[in-house]
């Protein structure tokens with residue numbers, strides 16, 4: 001199917017419930033197969049992603065890194081069923097993604113907490129939409145709130161929380177849906193370096209306990225290497241997934257991991273790949289000669 | 290922390306209110322002296338005490354009850370009609386940005402345009418009576434509601450609709466659980482302003498072309514040189530407007546508190 005990127009239907013009156021247990025064994029995990037995404041604009045169309053292929057195997061933590069504007073968010077939206085491909089497809093455990101699914105959950109870069117709701121009610125929001133009773137969803141929300149370290153803040157409103165805590169709320173809301181695949185778009189992008197490191201470690205702890213597949217967009221090389229099993233480096237737009245770097249650092253990752261010479265080698269490798277692409281992107285935008 | 294903050298905030302307005310009340314009392318006393326001593330002619334302003342006495346006589350009459358009922362019900366009808374149209378327009382302009390871009394400057398200029406001057410046209414179309422008053426007052430009320438609704442919806446953080454979509458929200462859930470509460474901090478002030486415009490529009494139009502109502506009485510007594518009665522009704526109109534404003538501001542604060 002060629003043509004402009006279309007927004008997938010999501011405003012159907014009945015939520016689509018995808019039965020993930022019936023998935024066939026062909027290609028387990030998330031498989032991106034030659035994904036192309038084109039945005040129609042008033043003056044022509046923008047080819048955001050040209051050809052992206054890759055597999056996020058079950059339980060793996062994969063980071064997606066690339067120059068800004070290369071299509072990372074676009075690609076994540078495609079996997080999350082928010083955007084349609086022009087060519088190629090994404091399948092999850094053998095099923096083609098045609099819209100938002102029950103087995104994926106998203107965390108966005110900007111604050112996506114509902115400011116008129118308490119932390120508890122924010123975290124429980126996904127289950128509320130799914131029609132789970134108030135009693136049950138709040139009981140389950142409390143467990144996840146503990147897991148992400150927000151215990152004691154259940155009745156607070158987002159305005160009383162720091163940026164890092166708001167992102168924890170968003171992560172908790174996603175986790176409560178118990179997805180098999182967590183899609184995170186620069187979730188710590190707006191946080192300062194110290195908070196990022198700390199909350200990144202927390203994320204790994206949660207991931208250790210839940211073992212979900214994660215597709216994690218970031219522009220921070222150290223963060224990508226520190227967190228991931230694999231780092232996918234994207235090229236400048238129109239983008240492809242240029243290289244996949246397997247991170248062979250021991251888990252659990254600890255504070256000392258960053259002092260490991262191997263960590264340094266890996267970040268250097270990612271940087272070399274990224275540098276070329278970032279230069280291209282900057283030249284394209286006229287910010288470099 | 291919070292308690293200290295609150296108690297400070299409380300003592301602030303208390304003093305402000307006292308000073309504001311003092312200002313009114315002082316002003317009335319000044320006008321009383323000026324009118325009693327003949328410094329201000331009674332044809333311009335009769336002594337406030339005379340106006341007060343006259344007001345106390347007018348209030349229990351059946352005619353007053355009828356005027357008040359007419360004016361209040363006209364305001365309410367105009368507000369409800371204006372608010373519904375304004376909300377619908379605001380949502381429409383937001384949903385269809387092209388239409389919004391085309392209409393927005395006209396809507397904004399209608400803010401500054403004296404809509405009231407359209408009354409001869411409406412008079413020709415709708416005749417004398419409640420209809421042209423409601424039309425003018427409702428269209429005045431509609432403008433701030435439409436603009437604030439549009440701006441409020443546009444200001445919503447784009448990750449919220451994205452969240453709604455990723456959770457497979459239905460359209461009803463999207464509007465009621467996300468868009469409406471997210472835009473409320475701007476929609477409510479629009480409604481408050483719309484209500485005030487409905488009051489202004491109604492009283493001003495009654496002044497020109499109604500057979501009864503508070504605005505009509507002001508004009509009627511003005512034309513028959515019953516200056517004391519005229520001022521008594523001006524006072525009534527002011528009290529309606531001020532009461533509405535105070536109640537609505539309180540409501541607005543309540544809603545904002547609940548929402549945030």
Ligand SMILES: Nc1ncnc2c1ncn2[C@@H]1O[C@H](COP(=O)(O)OP(=O)(O)O)[C@@H](O)[C@H]1O
Pocket residue numbers: 039040041046048066067068069070071072073074075237
């Ligand atoms: N809705 C849209 N309409 C048109 N172009 C878009 C839209 N969203 C993103 N783009 C363009 O697509 C490219 C990729 O965007 P994005 O996926 O947000 O990049 P990244 O997340 O890697 O920074 C950018 O050039 C951006 O300008």
Ligand SMILES: [Mg+2]
Pocket residue numbers: 072073074185
């Ligand atoms: Mg992005």
